[in-house]
Amino acid sequence: MEVVVSLRYLWADWIVVCDDGLNIIKDGFIIFNKTIVAVGKKQDTDRLYPDQKFEYMGINSVLIPGLINTHTHLEFGANTNTLAYGDFMKWLSSVLIHRDNLLQKADKSLIDRQLNDMLSSGTTSVGAVSSYGLDTVSLSNSPINSVCFVEVIGSSIDQVEENFANFQVKIQQIIELPNITPAVAVHSPYATHPLLIKKVLSFAREKNLAVQTHFMESIHEKKWLKNGLGGMKEFFAKFLGQTQPVSKAKKFLNSFDDIAHISYTHCCYASKKHKETIALQDGSIIHCAKSNRFLGSKTFDIDSFKDIAIGTDGLSSNDSLDMFDELKTALFLHPYIEINRLAFRLLYMATKGGAVSLHLNTGELVAGKTADIVSLTLIDKPTPENLALSVLLDKKHINQVFIQGKLCYS
Numbered sequence: 001m002e003v004v005v006s007l008r009y010l011w012a013d014w015i016v017v018c019d020d021g022l023n024i025i026k027d028g029f030i031i032f033n034k035t036i037v038a039v040g041k042k043q044d045t046d047r048l049y050p051d052q053k054f055e056y057m058g059i060n061s062v063l064i065p066g067l068i069n070t071h072t073h074l075e076f077g078a079n080t081n082t083l084a085y086g087d088f089m090k091w092l093s094s095v096l097i098h099r100d101n102l103l104q105k106a107d108k109s110l111i112d113r114q115l116n117d118m119l120s121s122g123t124t125s126v127g128a129v130s131s132y133g134l135d136t137v138s139l140s141n142s143p144i145n146s147v148c149f150v151e152v153i154g155s156s157i158d159q160v161e162e163n164f165a166n167f168q169v170k171i172q173q174i175i176e177l178p179n180i181t182p183a184v185a186v187h188s189p190y191a192t193h194p195l196l197i198k199k200v201l202s203f204a205r206e207k208n209l210a211v212q213t214h215f216m217e218s219i220h221e222k223k224w225l226k227n228g229l230g231g232m233k234e235f236f237a238k239f240l241g242q243t244q245p246v247s248k249a250k251k252f253l254n255s256f257d258d259i260a261h262i263s264y265t266h267c268c269y270a271s272k273k274h275k276e277t278i279a280l281q282d283g284s285i286i287h288c289a290k291s292n293r294f295l296g297s298k299t300f301d302i303d304s305f306k307d308i309a310i311g312t313d314g315l316s317s318n319d320s321l322d323m324f325d326e327l328k329t330a331l332f333l334h335p336y337i338e339i340n341r342l343a344f345r346l347l348y349m350a351t352k353g354g355a356v357s358l359h360l361n362t363g364e365l366v367a368g369k370t371a372d373i374v375s376l377t378l379i380d381k382p383t384p385e386n387l388a389l390s391v392l393l394d395k396k397h398i399n400q401v402f403i404q405g406k407l408c409y410s
Helices: 042-048 088-104 109-122 134-142 156-173 194-207 217-225 233-238 249-254 273-279 289-294 325-333 339-348 352-360 385-394
Strands: 008-016 024-032 035-039 061-065 069-074 123-130 145-152 179-184 211-215 264-265 284-289 306-308 373-377 396-404 406-408
Touching: 008 264, 024 042, 024 061, 035 042, 042 284, 042 385, 061 211, 061 385, 069 264, 069 306, 069 352, 088 217, 088 233, 088 373, 109 134, 109 264, 109 396, 109 406, 123 134, 123 249, 145 156, 145 194, 145 264, 156 179, 156 194, 179 194, 194 249, 217 233, 217 264, 249 273, 273 284, 284 352, 289 325, 306 325, 325 339, 325 385, 339 352, 339 385, 373 406
Parallel strands: 008 061, 069 123, 123 145, 145 179, 179 211, 211 264, 264 284, 284 306
Antiparallel strands: 008 024, 024 035, 061 373, 373 396, 396 406
């Protein structure tokens, strides 16, 4: 039985709409149950709703859409100081060495704790890449809107059928769980055989599922895909007995033509032509600023592409799943963009941009959108110009988090 959510009537000093116009409303109101009914200026409530009392959220109060973490790996949440940082290949080698130990610690309590930490820091939707199915029950039980990307990986042609069969089992388990949206993750062009990609994407097209993939995360990947050289040459020879890449970047990108909802994570070393191909696919790019810094990659140029979302990646390559931590770091990794413009852009990427990437009807405080709302209080009074910057930098207090209109954190 569906839970009926009563109408809420709130007003705050500021509402950050996060629509395409980056609009803000000073002294604004919002009415919602499961979806947003109306948003406007408080001065109009006496005329529009003369008999209705609105709940004031307090001095220096701000309402923003719930934050959307479009890319994370919850199954590796046990990592703290185990894995190697500073270079992608050193990190990848350490993942293979310590993987089993980390996965043994990935019990339900660990996954639940990560989701609760995200909720308390304002995340209302998550795109979780599930490699082993260890996170699915927790995702289903969490109030957070969960899109679970069942991952396929395997560069050996001899294991294509086995890997595809395993994928089918895992995604069927997701389909049978409540409160979770199934989706598909193709690991990367260097670690997934083209025949396996073809099979999985055929399934995704048939079921109209969102798809996500890692692409051009490191300079090693770029060199390996281009000419079979670089740090991955030694890695693949040592661990997999492989001497040549199974795919080229262009062929890999073209595999995703006609996928309705495709997102590429990282793209730090994507060329202009790569980005043009992604744009023609109506694809989005997921920016993981802290993870890229941890693993020694350059920072993706967010002015080089239109549709961008934000992800924290997992605790295997980050020290936090707090989206405000991620956004604050991104402020300092894009020094050539005027800081107030950058703050509004990043907040948009973490809300509306994430909704586009995960194909969710949320991310904006406008009528008809799902009522995923964060109420917070700033220490001091902002100006319209520095409102987004204040939201990202201020030692704010998150008062309430609503998901589908239901109060899920206070």
